[in-house]
Amino acid sequence: MPTVAFHTLGCKVNFYDTEGIWQTFKRRGYTQVPFDSVADVYVVNTCTVTHTGDRKSRQMIRRAVRTNSDAVVVVTGCYAQIAPDEIARIQGVDLVVGNDQKSKIVDHVEAVLAERKPYLAVGNIMKANEFDELDVPYFEERSRANLKIQDGCNNFCTFCIIPRARGLIRSRKPENVVQQATKLARAGYREIVLTGIHTGGYGEDFEHYRLADLLVELERIDLPFRIRISSIEASEIDHRLMDVLAASNKVVPHLHIPLQAGSDPVLRRMHRHYTTAEYADTLRELRRRLPDLAVTTDVIVGFPGETDEQFEETYAFVRAQGYAQLHVFPYSPRRGTAAYKFKDQVPEDVKRERVARMIALGDDLRQAYAASFVGRDLEVIAESPLASADDEARRAYSHLPEASRMLVGYDGHYLRVAFEAPSGVPLESMVGEVIRVRMTGVGPGVHRAVFLEQVTFPDEEQAPGEEQAMEWGRMTS
Template sequence: MNEEQRKQQSQIKQVNPSGEKDNLDRLKQKTSDDFIKYFETTYEAPNLRKAQKRGKQEVKYHDDFAIDEQFQGLGVGKKYLIRTYGCQMNEHDTEVMSGIFEEMGYEPTTEAKEADVILLNTCAIRENAENKVFGEIGHLKPLKVENPDLIIGVCGCMSQEEAVVNRILEKHHQVDLIFGTHNIHRLPQLVHNAHLSKERVIEVWSKEGDVIENLPKRRAGNIKAWVNIMYGCDKFCTYCIVPYTRGKERSRRPEDIIQEVRHLAAQGYKEVTLLGQNVNAYGKDLDIEYGLGDLMDEIRKIDIPRVRFTTSHPRDFDDRLIEVLAKGGNLMPYIHLPVQSGNSQVLKLMGRKYTRERFLELVGKIKEAIPHASFSTDIIVGFPNETEEQFEDTLSLYDEVGFEGAYTFIFSPRDGTPAAKFDDKISMEEKKERLQRLNAKVNAYSAEAMKQYEGQIVNVLVEGESKNNPDVLAGYTEYSKLVNFRAPRSAIGKIVPVKVTEAKTWSLNGEMVEETAEVK
């Protein structure tokens, strides 16, 4: 066996560790050139070392997305189902994939038994999210046995993890298709290959993705819309897998974003949320002096009632952004600002590159410019070897800022990140006890913030029926407070005044009012 043949055999084992004989025989029959072409376009395992390399590659922009004619009728008479896990970015990716499916002729379904293609759009932030996905993969196995033509695919952030792909290849043979976060635009080719080959199709790029414009979208509703303004993250916090799974920061061009928002306004959308893994780093990779503040200054002039953004990083929350947000108008005064810890030493170990003092200084600047602003945050409890005193610094910072809400988590080690290798002597019992103490504070501050609204009139963007009562409508205020109230269904999609009659810990009850009144 020559060197080239040995290389091929090694690659075959990597992509097909289960040793499925039929697939191996087919691969071995290919010529050397055919195999290399097949491997590069169909099977590519993710590689965290490659993902860590932040080279100076030029980001390419493509304005000409179109589904190839040969794929346009592929889904006629067939149905698709996408189950989404994780953040708003994943939800928006699902909207794009749904749009592509429907341009191929597929129809959506919510019933797995009806589906011809099932995709799991996954999240890799915490171990619990991964466990849910692997549990769902197991639940889908009987459907695959019953219907061998069913295509089961795994995409999203988990697919960018080398260990996850290897686990699927070794243990979950019902999965036909694996692709990553950078190549959603290739969904037609990937589904076609999975249909045609009856073999596993794996395409996960460690290289950085391009920016693809004009992707079709099947948006969830016609009231609120997500708008991606950038992709990826360059921060490399020691606990976070996102820079590996989503790649380097890549900003969309301002004119493309503004055009999309104008189009949404023309369609009657009432709210847009600008999305990015690190949204206020927007523009740093562009060849122009232009940041999130500049973009929002232009978007605030568009006739759309509400504009939000998420998720921001304290390091990139600059004075220009604060200046623009202070102009108000359709820019909402609710700011989600993840702090993660209130102790400077822990923040250093996390790789956050700001101190407790710097964070409080930033919050003070925002409050000075926007006195009516409210804040929410993210906090990690039990980072490796966090002391009781360091945890108490987080509790005291929560008091000092006066956050009105928080997403709180116990530290979850992610394979391939530096923090996963940290020695950790804190027991899980102690971490859970700290989380309970923190959540008690979070609940208390939320209840206090809600209490202030009793008897007040607030503006509510009505999204639809309440989850718990179809006779009650629900929507959100400018400060992202959930309000449940009785009103005619004609109010859905409108911003209406509601008088708050009862405050709960995480929601408000109220009554719609007809007369014009001052709102809080």
Template sequence: MPTVAFHTLGCKVNFYDTEGIWQTFKRRGYTQVPFESKADVYVVNTCTVTHTGDRKSRQVIRRAVRTNPDAVVVVTGCYAQIAPDEIARMEGVDLVVGNDQKSKIVDHVERMFAERKPYLAVGNIMKAAEFDELDVPSFEERSRANLKIQDGCNNFCTFCIIPRARGLIRSRKPENVILQATKLARAGYREIVLTGIHTGGYGEDFENYRLADLLLDLERIDLPFRIRISSIEASEIDERLMDVLQASKKVVPHLHIPLQAGSDPVLKRMHRHYTTAEYADKLRELRRRLPDLAVTTDVIVGFPGETDEMFEETLAFVRAQGYSQLHVFPYSPRRGTAAYKFQDQVPEDIKRERVARMIALGEELRRAYAGGFVGRELEVIAESPLTSADDDARKAFGHLPEAQRMLVGYDGHYLRMAFEAPAGMPLESMVGEVIRVRMTDVGPGVHRATFVEQVTFPEPEAEWGRMTS
């Protein structure tokens, strides 16, 4: 049987796409081997969000060529879409495949085997009108499954290259999303994460069907799973969506709502589609309807033109919103974006100092939010045994002897908790299942909890589905 090896860089959407590409190879009789092994085909799914992503992508491509110079080396993903000619000139690269051609990679590979002639399969992504369907019925991770519901973005923020790499919004047909979600739930996954490049924009390319409609249809699937929305813009949260979220029994009480900056002049320069007042109003209304809601966010520090006063505004705004977790990024200039040409770049030493202050605030907010759940019972999906190799575990628990039966997982609010499994209960029957715990203490990265009861149990057919699908 021919062999194929994969390496994925970048975001969760890329990892989802790689899983889908693997399924197409699997259906055509290929066996997957580790990327470090000798394979007949190497597929590198690249990232181009920053120049670092480009550089790492090139390093991985060269590693594949060195491992087996006779293999067919396929490069796809965002870097491949943005710079196909540059990649095609690299020694040993046989195929460069665009982001709207991933479902056809095996066809391209087999054409390559037949003709032995390198070529490009990269078109104008801005003209792509249809969602590129990839069937992903299972994942290696047992606790949650990603479900890609759309691709592309229409926003064109001045710091972001992604619309040029992914094209405009293309939503997956609702019936295909429902079918995929049903497959994943029947395979035993207790959490399904709706993901995409611009997840909250789902349905913008449909006439009368948006994310709220999709959530209502997913709610009707009579199987035990919860739904997490990977990310949504504040401008996309309208009254109808809030009504759906408030009534839902499946959507978890956690939303990732990117902020990027808490200063209106910076937001305007970023070409974001809201003001700080509009953003704060949305969070206020969401929390009125969903009092325990966890809100996580992204913040870019040191955007061109960000003065000390503007940064202090952002710091104060972030503190006022009471986020449960921050993802902090120093601004990184990216060729091909509007902000790359802005003249008033912030010096790197100032960026570093601001990043450190924002991260410290994020830790303070994280602890404050988590502290409100101490003593409460929460439902966690057990991911895996907790070991001393886990950095957060070392900080929270110190040395973890091998005999300690600790499991770790996330609850609906995206709180990561560790708890000891009761004696006599096999860990393998708990991993991937819903466990009710009582939170006892706030920790650095992982919180402590005690076992209360197991809520869901693996079914034989679900376990079989995970192993063979």
């Protein structure tokens, strides 16, 4: 059987796309092998959000060529879309595929093999008007599944290259989203994350159908799973969506609502579609309807022209909003964006100082939000045993006598906790399942809880193996 190897850089959407590309190869008889192994085909799914993403993408392309110079080396993703000719000039690259052609990669590989010459399959992404369907009936990760519902973005923020790499919004047909969600729920996934390049913009290319309508349809699926929205803009949260969120039994009480800056002049230069007052009003109304809602956000510091006063405005605004978690980024100039040509670039040492202050504030806010849940019951999806968790979790709890019996997972508010499993129960039987715990303490990143009861259980009918999942995929297609 021919073999294929993958390496993915960048965001969750890219990782979803890679899973979908793998399914197309699998249906054509390929076996997947590790990227550092000798393979017949290598696929590098690239990122171009920053120049660092471009550089790392080139490194992985050259690594594939070195591993097997006789293989077909395929490059796709955002860097491939933005700079196809630059990638095609890299010695050993056989195929460059645009972001709207990923479902056709195997056909393009076969064309390369038949014609024995390199191939470029990259068009004008701005003319793409159909969602490129990739079926992903299961994931290697057991605890949650991503479900891509749209591609592209219409916002054109001045710091962002992504519309040029992904095109304008193209939403997945609602019936296809519901069908895919049903497959994933039947495969035993207890959390489905709705994701996309601009998830909250879902339906902008439809008539009278938006994200709120999709959530209503997903709510009707009579299977045990919860829904998390990967990200949504404050300007897209209207009263209709708030009504749906407040009435939902499936959507978790957590929204990631990017802020980027808490100063109106900076927001205008970024070409964001809200003011600080409008953003704060949206959060106030959300919290009125959804008490205990976890709101996480992104903040860019050091945007061109950001004065000390404007940074202090952002700092004060972030502190006042009481976020559950912050993702803080120093502004990184990106050729091809409007902000790249802006004057008054902020010195790197000033950026570093501002980033450090904002991260420290984020840590304080995260701890304060988590502390409000001490003594309360949470429903956590167990991610993994502590022994196979990341460094943060192991550093916090691996010294404890009960560490070998501990599991780590997230609750609906995106609180990450560690707890000891009951004796006599295999840890693997709890991974991916909903566990009720009581939070007993706050940690630096992973909080402490005690086990109360297991809510869901592996079920052969609802949690099939790989082949069963594929069969269900064929039955519901």
